[in-house]
Amino acid sequence: MTDALHPPVFVFSDLDDTLFSSARKRVPGPDSQPAALLRNGEVVSYSNGPQRALLAWLMRDAQLVPVTARSVEAYRRVLLSFSGPAILSFGGVLLDAAGQEDAHWAAHMLQVLAPAAPLLEEACALLQSAIEARGLNAWARVAQEGGLAQYVVAKHREHDVDALAQLGKDVLEPWLAAHAGFRSHQNANNLALLPPGLDKSAALAFLLSRLRATHGEIVTVGFGDSFSDAEFMALCDYSMTPGGTQLGNRMAGRKERAHAR
Numbered sequence: 001m002t003d004a005l006h007p008p009v010f011v012f013s014d015l016d017d018t019l020f021s022s023a024r025k026r027v028p029g030p031d032s033q034p035a036a037l038l039r040n041g042e043v044v045s046y047s048n049g050p051q052r053a054l055l056a057w058l059m060r061d062a063q064l065v066p067v068t069a070r071s072v073e074a075y076r077r078v079l080l081s082f083s084g085p086a087i088l089s090f091g092g093v094l095l096d097a098a099g100q101e102d103a104h105w106a107a108h109m110l111q112v113l114a115p116a117a118p119l120l121e122e123a124c125a126l127l128q129s130a131i132e133a134r135g136l137n138a139w140a141r142v143a144q145e146g147g148l149a150q151y152v153v154a155k156h157r158e159h160d161v162d163a164l165a166q167l168g169k170d171v172l173e174p175w176l177a178a179h180a181g182f183r184s185h186q187n188a189n190n191l192a193l194l195p196p197g198l199d200k201s202a203a204l205a206f207l208l209s210r211l212r213a214t215h216g217e218i219v220t221v222g223f224g225d226s227f228s229d230a231e232f233m234a235l236c237d238y239s240m241t242p243g244g245t246q247l248g249n250r251m252a253g254r255k256e257r258a259h260a261r
């Protein structure tokens with residue numbers, strides 16, 4: 001219900017491990033349905049019954065806005081359909097309801113990201129050298145969006161998250177000490193290096209001002225599973241996190257290695 005007494009509810013939600021899970025992290029069961037594809041068309045992630053029930057509930061009574069690290073291309077491989085705007089690439093890209101890039105945000109991010117590109121390339125080369133020197137079955141690359149460098153991502157092909165954490169500690173930590181404003185983040189088999197200004201919360205702050213200008217008062221809920229989601233969730237009136245995830249375990253007071261899921 002939306003009227004003067006009931007302002008509209010917006011749920012800003014991460015995707016992977018929040019609305020669906022990769023088959024590696026949650027073994028598909030009889031109630032599983034495909035939720036996201038690999039580039040080759042193979043199903044990589046599934047939703048289960050409870051995840052779909054929650055999604056249906058949110059979509060019935062709220063506007064659901066994806067807030068994801070996925071690139072535009074990877075977002076297109078998600079099998080759920082969303083009707084409004086979407087925040088992609090850790091906040092580097094804001095799509096409008098028609099799926100077009102928001103020109104204001106794109107112009108802003110060009111200013112933010114262009115100076116960082118050579119530094120991202122430098123850090124990525126350091127990771128690649130260390131991967132080779134250690135004989136790790138891993139890769140690192142600079143994620144691009146429309147030809148613009150966004151962030152560095154590294155993964156281990158056999159999901160050795162400890163080897164990935166050691167790589168981050170040995171290579172990125174010293175590099176970060178010399179490069180103010182950059183930050184790194186690991187959740188399971190994803191190690192990322194983000195430049196200053198690339199942030200889900202920065203994109204959400206921009207979108208929130210837009211939505212408030214259009215709708216007046218709104219009620220906001222942040223939904224995510226990862227430490228890297230906490231900041232954007234903190235901009236919202238309420239937050240939710242799935243149990244058994246990186247952020248869920250921290251909220252439950254479970255002590256675990258920061259990089260483990």
Ligand SMILES: [Mg+2]
Pocket residue numbers: 014015016017018224225226
């Ligand atoms: Mg996630």
